[in-house]
Amino acid sequence: MNALQVNNLSVAYEEKIVLKDVSLTVPVGRLTGIIGPNGAGKSTLIKAILNQLPNKKGSIHILERALNPKNLTVGYVPQRNAVDWDFPTNALDVVLMGRYGHIGMIKKPSSKDKQIAMDCLKNVGMEAFADKSIGQLSGGQQQRVFLARALAQQADVYFMDEPFVGVDAATERTIIAILKDLKSQGKSVFVVHHDLQTAPEYFDWIVLLNQSIIASGPTEQTFTKDNLQDAYGGKLFFMDQRGD
Incomplete structure (x- = not known):
């Protein structure tokens, strides 16, 4: 079974094309990094997959099915800058929002x-902050809470x-450990990521994107200098050894 299948997806904002004829297939149980330069459409791809964008063409299937609003098979962690951190709620209540798909909004x-x-x-090391207002948490703590919600x-x-983005080294280690644990449970995880140095260590599947798919597949086959140069427009400089 495939965790994700995208066929000929195109997205435009007004007259600007952001994604063009994107097609990819990712099997179940992969920890996938979505990588590309700024403006490549990485976040747009996630939002289109989750049916958050109206102006798109193409087909998308998650676990062989079209996404249904009542489908409980999909979890989402948005960018931190997309969240209203001044909303008056505590960490526990934020995580409980992740249960609404199971219990309903009115129960x-x-x-x-x-x-x-x-x-x-x-699991994310935040149990001591359950009653803390999310606006009083650090960036790394806020990210841990939203991971807990997912x-x-x-x-x-x-x-x-x-x-x-915006988390300390300890939080990053915590997050990647949890993601790898999810993968070990047979879950499928897709992560928009910008750090090329850590990508081969973190992910076993890579999607290289620059409006269109440059390459998609197992990391050892996809994360190559040639593919990276194609994705980043030939603007990457590789250092084989520190200080060279």
């Missing part, structure tokens, strides 16, 4: 839901838009 979370949310906070969804496929 109160059960003790089981609250325990799942606390377990997810503990985990609370208990999804099969996760999409994460630059989860490592």
